[in-house]
Amino acid sequence: MTSFQVECFLTVARFLNFTEAANHLFVAQSSLSRNVSNLEKELGFALFTRTKKSVRLTPAGAVLYTEFSRIRDDIKDVVTLAKNAETGQSGTLRLGIIETQRSDQFLPAAMSSLNKNHPNIHVDISTGNFKSLREDILNNRLDIALTMGFDLGDYPLDQIVSQVFYEIEARIAVSKGHRFAKRKMLSMPEMESETLIAISPDISHGAYNEIIHLCDSCGFTPQHILTAKTISDLLLKVESGQGYAILDANCISNSYEGIANIPVRKAGKQNVVAVWRRKNVNSIIPIFMNILTSVKV
DSSP states (O other), X not given: XXXXXXXXXXXXXXXXXXXXXXXXXXXXXHHHHHHHHHHHHHHTSOSEEEOSSOEEEOHHHHHHHHHHHHHHHHHHHHHHHHHHHHHTOOEEEEEEEETTOOOTTTHHHHHHHHHHHOTTEEEEEEEEOHHHHHHHHHTTSOSXXXXXXXXXXXXXXXXXXXXXXXXXXXXXXXXXXXXXTTOSOBOGGGGTTSEEEEEOTTTOHHHXXXXXXXXXXXXXXXXXXXXXXXHHHHHHHHHTTSOBEEEEGGGSOTTOTTEEEEEBTTOOEEEEEEEEETTOOOTHHHHHHHHHTTOOO
């Protein structure tokens, strides 16, 4: 099966007339008929019902016409995307950021560079919790999600691509009225008797397990655990004095004035990652990622 045979078939199916199809393709009618016949022989079934007065698609031919047309359109779209990527095209990038994440360390600089070098590219920015970002990436409602590295385990890894672009220290968040609120540093064992507030494993197994693993590595298991579906809800629980949370410093929003965030001794750093669907052909993704990973923070 050749691409020209397929094009001959699609053209005849469009005009339902071999003479008009041959004229449209600027080929001899005999050549057109031969290519269609050879395609039918290779497939093992007829594509057209021919009479002296008419040409009609067979049921099998009708199916192939629909599907071949769709595939041809998809190929044209992909080629257009590739050409646009080469020339620095216009278009839209749908960018999702984990809720409450302060992006001032990397996003303004990236956006400034993008606007300067690719002024016709528009970025549509939204926020969501771990679960909603995953669903939006996998269902093609977002092109890129900026999220935490520990959540990657909740994605089907064979369907995504990810890249670390930022590291941030973990902090313990407590209410301003907490006995540790004025401490300049805390160690995890000091929190053993406290109520831990964590993201629900229904939202992110990775987020929940990361905190439990950190406690375990420090020699204790939390005695009391509350869960929240969003970081916003989690911070509200912390602010109201229901317990403490362990978050990256960028997720503890300045809008929560009743929260103190305290560095954690030997907690290590957490990765902020960009993740996108492997089959997403939006050509702006590599342009944006090249800029994002080159931003000096």
